[in-house]
Amino acid sequence: MPKQLVVQKFGGSSVANADRIRRVAARVARERATGCDLVVVVSAMGDATDELLALAGAITDDPDPRELDMLLATGEHQSATLVSMALHALGVPAIALTGAQAGITTDGKYGKARIAGIDPERIFKEIGAGRVVIVAGFQGQSQVDPGLSEITTLGRGGSDTTGVALAAALEADRCQIFTDVRGIYTADPRLVPDARQLPVVSYEEMMELAHQGAQVMQVRAVELGWVNNVVIEVLSSFEDVPGTLIKEDPFVEQRNKVRGLAHDRNVAKVTLVEVPDRPGVAHAVFAPLAEAGVNVDTIVQNVGHHGTTDLSFTITRGDLAKTKRILEPIIRELGFREMTTDSAMAKVSIVGAGIQNAPGYASRMFAALAEAGVNIEIISTSEIRITCMIAEDQVETAVRALHKAFSLEEPEPVVQDQAGEAAASSGGAAKTSA
Numbered sequence: 162m163p164k165q166l167v168v169q170k171f172g173g174s175s176v177a178n179a180d181r182i183r184r185v186a187a188r189v190a191r192e193r194a195t196g197c198d199l200v201v202v203v204s205a206m207g208d209a210t211d212e213l214l215a216l217a218g219a220i221t222d223d224p225d226p227r228e229l230d231m232l233l234a235t236g237e238h239q240s241a242t243l244v245s246m247a248l249h250a251l252g253v254p255a256i257a258l259t260g261a262q263a264g265i266t267t268d269g270k271y272g273k274a275r276i277a278g279i280d281p282e283r284i285f286k287e288i289g290a291g292r293v294v295i296v297a298g299f300q301g302q303s304q305v306d307p308g309l310s311e312i313t314t315l316g317r318g319g320s321d322t323t324g325v326a327l328a329a330a331l332e333a334d335r336c337q338i339f340t341d342v343r344g345i346y347t348a349d350p351r352l353v354p355d356a357r358q359l360p361v362v363s364y365e366e367m368m369e370l371a372h373q374g375a376q377v378m379q380v381r382a383v384e385l386g387w388v389n390n391v392v393i394e395v396l397s398s399f400e401d402v403p404g405t406l407i408k409e410d411p412f413v414e415q416r417n418k419v420r421g422l423a424h425d426r427n428v429a430k431v432t433l434v435e436v437p438d439r440p441g442v443a444h445a446v447f448a449p450l451a452e453a454g455v456n457v458d459t460i461v462q463n464v465g466h467h468g469t470t471d472l473s474f475t476i477t478r479g480d481l482a483k484t485k486r487i488l489e490p491i492i493r494e495l496g497f498r499e500m501t502t503d504s505a506m507a508k509v510s511i512v513g514a515g516i517q518n519a520p521g522y523a524s525r526m527f528a529a530l531a532e533a534g535v536n537i538e539i540i541s542t543s544e545i546r547i548t549c550m551i552a553e554d555q556v557e558t559a560v561r562a563l564h565k566a567f568s569l570e571e572p573e574p575v576v577q578d579q580a581g582e583a584a585a586s587s588g589g590a591a592k593t594s595a
């Protein structure tokens with residue numbers, strides 16, 4: 162039987178200091194002793210990326226994007242080389258590679274580059290030589306100008322993407338994301354003490370949860386897993402307990418319920434009052450925001466009355482000052498009455514593939530929030546999600562009320578497929594294919 166190939170990714174908290182790095186190396190060595198080949202992806206140690214960003218910020222308000230990416234990439238160089246040395250100390254042959262050395266090419270967008278391709282030749286060569294390959298996460302190299310390669314980074318949390326992309330490209334048998342929690346929960350356990358760990362969550366549900374604020378996995382990594390059908394295991398690097406599998410879930414229809422809650426405190430709301438109700442106005446507002454890289458989340462426009470309408474939208478708090486600056490001249494030009502903003506907003510979401518085609522979830526959500534005295538300011542939905550914008554200081558109340566209203570603390574009924582396989586416990590065989 163050919164050897165199994167396992168990709169393991171360790172997050173920043175798992176490699177935060179020398180002690181933890183030694184523990185990661187010990188875990189990797191244990192896995193290798195079972196007879197598999199290993200590619201290990203690491204994030205930067207602890208808050209190293211934030212510290213590098215702060216250093217750049219202390220030098221200039223406006224760091225050059227190319228230089229900044231080169232600087233940020235060093236965080237992962239540190240952790241990768243140290244993990245490799247820790248393996249050497251255990252007598253395990255290992256080599257650390259930068260993203261570029263690992264064959265990861267990207268487009269040229271500094272700070273948020275997307276992976277364009279992976280040439281696995283070097284990695285396979287090192288594996289063939291009997292080494293564990295440690296890859297610096299969160300980075301690649303761009304080949305926009307032939308002969309002039311540049312280091313790029315993949316956006317915050319991008320090591321998840323490195324891990325999943327490598328699992329797909331190498332056709333790994335398993336893709337494990339080690340983190341500081343045991344897996345995906347029905348809600349943030351720090352807010353909801355009886356939040357329950359989910360054994361399985363579908364790609365679609367995980368995308369929505371991650372997008373709406375669940376911080377365990379980067380959205381793009383989940384998307385990449387979905388597209389390439391990589392089964393992703395999220396598990397604790399500190400405890401030896403089963404994690405959560407992110408994969409295609411054929412039992413979604415049968416579960417027919419809310420799977421989890423997500424919340425996000427980083428929300429600001431902008432309302433444009435008495436906007437002229439005529440063609441071209443929305444474009445005039447949102448085009449310059451898009452150009453400036455402001456990510457607009459939910460947009461709500463009311464039915465017009467007497468030739469005007471109100472327009473509200475949400476953004477992340479960090480973009481509020483920029484948004485105001487961009488819109489002030491436009492307001493004067495187009496003749497709005499005023500712009501009001503609220504930076505202390507948050508959103509809470511219920512997510513579950515079973516929500517689609519089943520009526521009643523919205524009204525249950527609104528009833529639970531009403532009973533808890535939480536005012537809903539904006540509502541938005543997708544097929545498998547309902548999101549309410551609320552005041553930030555009510556997040557905890559809201560999340561607890563919703564967790565209770567949808568009985569998320571109760572174990573899900575085990576659904577059986579025709580062959581009698583129990584869906585909720587279909588862990589273990591996490592075969593991935595690219």
Ligand code: ASP
Pocket residue numbers: 172173204205210211236298299316317318319320321
């Ligand atoms: N070190 C990078 C960050 O902090 C990438 C990662 O951790 O995945 O965003």
Ligand code: MG
Pocket residue numbers: 172173204318
């Ligand atoms: Mg991270």
